Amino acid sequence: MMRLKDSDVTPEPVYLNRRAFMVGAAALLVAGGESAAAAPPEPAPLKATPNPKFRGEEPPTKYESATTYNNFYEFGTDKGDPSRLGHTLRPRPWSVVVDGLVAKPQRLDIDEVLKAAPLEERVYALRCVEAWSMIIPWIGYPLSVLLKRAEPTSKAKYVEFTTLKDPEQFPAQKPGLFGLGGGLDWPYTEGLRLDEAMHPLTLLTVGMYGKVLPNPNGAPVRVVIPWKYGFKSAKSIVRIRLTEEEPKTAWNKAAPQEYGFYSNVNPTVDHPRWSQATERRIGEFRRRKTLMFNGYAEQVASLYTGMDLKKLY
Amino acid sequence: MSRRVRVALKVGVWAACLVPLAKLLYGFWTDALTANPISYVTNELGQTTLRLLLISLSLTPLRILFGWGWQMPFRRLLGLFAFFYVCLHLSVWVVLDHFFDWREMGADIVKRPYITVGMLAFSLLLPLAATSTTGMIKRLGAARWRQLHRLVYFAAVAGCLHFIWLAKKVRVDPWVYTAILAVLLAVRAWDAARRFARRRAGGRAPSSSSSSSSPAAPPRAHARPVPPR
16 A cells, blocks of 8 residues: 555656646645734833832733734634734724613713723733733723713622624624634623622723833723733723623633633643743743733632632632 | 666755754855744754654555556655754754753653653654664565564654644644644554455465465555556
């Protein structure tokens, strides 16, 4: 069945076929992940006062890295997709609805969102569930400001965030061949317990690096919850809903045994398929140890006293 | 096939196989390996390995389906290039990703199914690369050599599993590789079943212990005389 001498088997070939095969083989080899090289359009500057409490001990990740290496599956699963395709998202006009179990439901234009509180700059660590991390100077204000404006009722126990669903702006939301889009159940939803959402660290974010939030990073408005894995921090938010029940979250629906509702950064609780004990800081060579609650244990550990974080991952 | 064509084909295959490496080196030179180069390079090398494995496994099905033979001599080269890329893939993991932290890597091999199965795929390829020389074929004997080299099917399956298990659930590409592999293996299985059936039909009254020497047995595809054009 297998012979290696090439003189043995030489039917008169069709040259075109050979060439077509070789070209095909070459194309197959050349294809596959291309690097994100194209620089996205420069977002407008955004003024903010640095918050001295969150100046950050470590230098921020390069702006170029933070805007070209993103998980934003609305644009595609490749980390270069958001910067490559991000221009299709139109961050203006935009409005955010705050409703559900609130006394005063709100519908805020993005300009009202920007003016709801003084903008501050906070340098936070961002830890992705894929075991890489960045240091990012975000611009925003505590989410609690917006929530308090809507006056949550006593029944409200959770907050649900919903990302825009619009296949025209988010190409990967288009249904794929035979429904095999390879995507999540759109729209992307995420959630927090109300006390987590009201925590002073939870930042409603409208900018970074002194600029308006770039499209690949969730323009025009997102949340940043620095002690949880990155996917908890919903991007391009159109709705914030207060609920009594724990909201369904996109990744939990896709793989419940891998992505729990809490998803706190925890070096002692591994992802079922890989370790969470270490991480690679973008821009660094060696892995470093992952810190409990991504280094924010002092501020947030009390939220989880008495909870088994191995079960409630 | 004329000598010139053969040489041209060989050069073409070598060049095509070196393109992925050249792309990575160029990316390194121009700082275009994304913000997380180690992860990017590991992934590219792994996917190149899988692609080359699948291409090398597609040559026999091409012969089965279309009767082509010109591609057959490239199995060894393609297989060895697949092995070359899997060695790079593994080296990046050992050196750049874990920086010789054997304890951590050992724990990963035991604890993480995708790494376990990846290591399995690599170890299955090792004896194949080691016995890839013409001298080894002679020493082992064609039959035993052929048997040994069927390990490549298991290596490819393990390679696909490795990719499926490490990728996030919503990614499609691991399944694309797996589907292609399934088709390639199905063609071989179909061919083997067909040959087996023919041999049985032709070998009802076995006079000797070797059914393949039965005069009624149809010639193997590769031994089929070349029809004049």
